[in-house]
Amino acid sequence: FKALSAIKREDVITGDPHNNVSDYIYQRLGINLHQRPDHPLGILKNVIGDYFDSKFGNSSFKRFDDIHPIVSTFENFDSVLVPKDHISRSVNDTYYVNADSVLRCHTSAHQHEKLKGGEKQFLVTGDVYRRDTIDATHFPVFHQMEGVRVFDAAELNSDHLSEVEVVSKELKETLEGLAQHLFGEVEMRWVDAYFPFTEPSYELEIFFNGEWLEVLGCGVMQQSILEDSGNAGKKAWAFGLGLERLAMVLFDIPDIRLFWSDDPRFSNQFKAQMFRAGGVGMKKFKSYSKYPPCLKDVSFWLPEKVTNFTENNLCELVRGVAGNLVEEVKLIDEFHNSKTGKTSNCFRIVYRSMERSLTDEEVNELQDSVRTKMVEELGVTLR
Numbered sequence: 001f002k003a004l005s006a007i008k009r010e011d012v013i014t015g016d017p018h019n020n021v022s023d024y025i026y027q028r029l030g031i032n033l034h035q036r037p038d039h040p041l042g043i044l045k046n047v048i049g050d051y052f053d054s055k056f057g058n059s060s061f062k063r064f065d066d067i068h069p070i071v072s073t074f075e076n077f078d079s080v081l082v083p084k085d086h087i088s089r090s091v092n093d094t095y096y097v098n099a100d101s102v103l104r105c106h107t108s109a110h111q112h113e114k115l116k117g118g119e120k121q122f123l124v125t126g127d128v129y130r131r132d133t134i135d136a137t138h139f140p141v142f143h144q145m146e147g148v149r150v151f152d153a154a155e156l157n158s159d160h161l162s163e164v165e166v167v168s169k170e171l172k173e174t175l176e177g178l179a180q181h182l183f184g185e186v187e188m189r190w191v192d193a194y195f196p197f198t199e200p201s202y203e204l205e206i207f208f209n210g211e212w213l214e215v216l217g218c219g220v221m222q223q224s225i226l227e228d229s230g231n232a233g234k235k236a237w238a239f240g241l242g243l244e245r246l247a248m249v250l251f252d253i254p255d256i257r258l259f260w261s262d263d264p265r266f267s268n269q270f271k272a273q274m275f276r277a278g279g280v281g282m283k284k285f286k287s288y289s290k291y292p293p294c295l296k297d298v299s300f301w302l303p304e305k306v307t308n309f310t311e312n313n314l315c316e317l318v319r320g321v322a323g324n325l326v327e328e329v330k331l332i333d334e335f336h337n338s339k340t341g342k343t344s345n346c347f348r349i350v351y352r353s354m355e356r357s358l359t360d361e362e363v364n365e366l367q368d369s370v371r372t373k374m375v376e377e378l379g380v381t382l383r
């Protein structure tokens with residue numbers, strides 16, 4: 001896929017001391033997979049939008065899906081009450097364009113502005129960016145959909161429920177209804193959660209491929225967010241869901257990298273009209289044969305002094321060298337030598353292409369380059 005809109009490289013890779021956006025990430029900006037009606041993410045976005053129409057009335061939730069992904073740290077963090085010392089603000093977790101702007105790490109970054117603009121019920125879909133580890137369900141760019149609904153005073157009246165209970169109840173019913181609309185009889189459970197911007201907060205998990213998968217976060221909006229946006233005295237709910245996670249369950253897509261593949265064996269299997277409520281009779285993705293993986297282990301001593309070495313930095317480095325050819329990076333051994341005080345790690349890097357068999361030579365070349373860069377950029381000592 002090629003980026004459609006021209007976001008200039010120098011506006012993203014700025015040379016600012018805070019800047020930590022790689023070329024690999026830059027090249028994802030403006031691709032907007034969620035805007036393609038026949039792409040699984042676009043299909044899911046529209047199906048969810050339609051569910052809200054059917055539940056709350058046509059066009060009662062306004063849809064936004066082309067808000068620019070570079071936002072201020074105010075929008076991304078402060079406006080939704082993320083504490084100053086929260087780890088999500090670190091350069092290890094978030095892509096900074098400069099000290100005051102980031103690639104949004106969640107669509108919640110747009111709550112404040114939309115509320116301030118007078119919106120009362122809306123859905124925001126967009127690409128979001130997080131520095132993270134690498135495996136079949138994690139990719140540094142993914143897509144979220146945010147939903148917000150502000151209640152009128154009259155809607156909060158109840159004989160037996162508090163205002164917060166009225167809002168929570170509708171929120172949970174709405175999202176359970178959504179999960180049922182998408183999956184039919186899937187096993188799901190609510191888990192108490194913490195988000196700075198909601199109280200109480202919950203997560204919805206779905207049982208998929210033998211494990212519980214977190215698919216969305218939600219809760220009753222903190223009062224101060226409503227106050228700061230011209231909605232003093234009102235109440236609201238908000239949720240944010242990961243489109244990839246849901247699409248992987250809905251269509252049985254085994255690897256998150258497939259969303260970025262322009263292999264027709266993938267894309268030809270998806271059509272805007274294919275969705276069937278509750279999954280009844282809906283065609284699932286048919287995996288085409290996977291090419292063999294190539295495993296490479298790298299063992300090294302961690303630097304002894306203050307260091308650049310973090311798992312996220314290692315993953316970013318590997319991604320920079322191998323792009324989409326890396327499937328997983330995992331720590332397989334760690335030990336501490338109490339005599340020398342040194343710590344050793346061994347990481348396994350799984351290389352695999354979605355499109356072809358990799359040759360030994362090319363994988364060795366990638367691995368050599370990873371090893372060299374680990375010494376140069378992360379300060380480790382290879383063993």
Ligand code: PHE
Binds near residue numbers: 106107146195216217
């Ligand atoms: N922004 C949260 C996340 O990215 C999801 C969320 C949105 C939670 C809105 C509560 C309310 O995980």
